[in-house]
Amino acid sequence: MSKTIEERSLETWFMEFEVVCRRCQSKWQPPIARFVNAGTDPDARLGILLGTMHRSYCPACKLKQLIDTTFEYYEPEQNIVIQVRPEWEFKAGGGEDYYLKRFEDLIIKYSKTDVRVDVVFGMNELIHKYLGGDEAIASAQEEWNQRREQARKQHEERTLAREAFEAEQPEGAADDESGTTA
Numbered sequence: 001m002s003k004t005i006e007e008r009s010l011e012t013w014f015m016e017f018e019v020v021c022r023r024c025q026s027k028w029q030p031p032i033a034r035f036v037n038a039g040t041d042p043d044a045r046l047g048i049l050l051g052t053m054h055r056s057y058c059p060a061c062k063l064k065q066l067i068d069t070t071f072e073y074y075e076p077e078q079n080i081v082i083q084v085r086p087e088w089e090f091k092a093g094g095g096e097d098y099y100l101k102r103f104e105d106l107i108i109k110y111s112k113t114d115v116r117v118d119v120v121f122g123m124n125e126l127i128h129k130y131l132g133g134d135e136a137i138a139s140a141q142e143e144w145n146q147r148r149e150q151a152r153k154q155h156e157e158r159t160l161a162r163e164a165f166e167a168e169q170p171e172g173a174a175d176d177e178s179g180t181t182a
């Protein structure tokens, strides 16, 4: 009668996460992804490959902090949910047995959802086991550089357009408004 585990939603969701700066003790709450759907949020994959995911900067002293927390990553092409746990946990927890325990828990968690599951420890393992490894990192960097170049060009075009417009302004605009043309 009782519904044990309901089907899990595979949508991206965030949670505010309290961070304390290890240098100046400031506190802030960046939104941190707890579940990522790589189909609807492809930039998350890019962020993982570029090492920018789950990083936050202290608003007071700008120190970069790693938010070392567990999240789940859904890859629709392989129809798999990968739980990404902190890297240090593997050794601290007891190695392979710890992995199997977490893996079993995850199978139960998603038993009513039509997906495969796996557990990895650290972004590095995620990247090398599921995201394409070093090759994927290289192409992510290339894509990022292209985007930056594109953004820079657009910015320059906008600036040029504005300058062109401003250059026309002085005489022409003043004449029209004064209405002195016969």
Ligand SMILES: [Zn+2]
Binding pocket: 021, 022, 023, 024, 025, 026, 058, 059, 060, 061, 062, 063
């Ligand atoms: Zn700080």
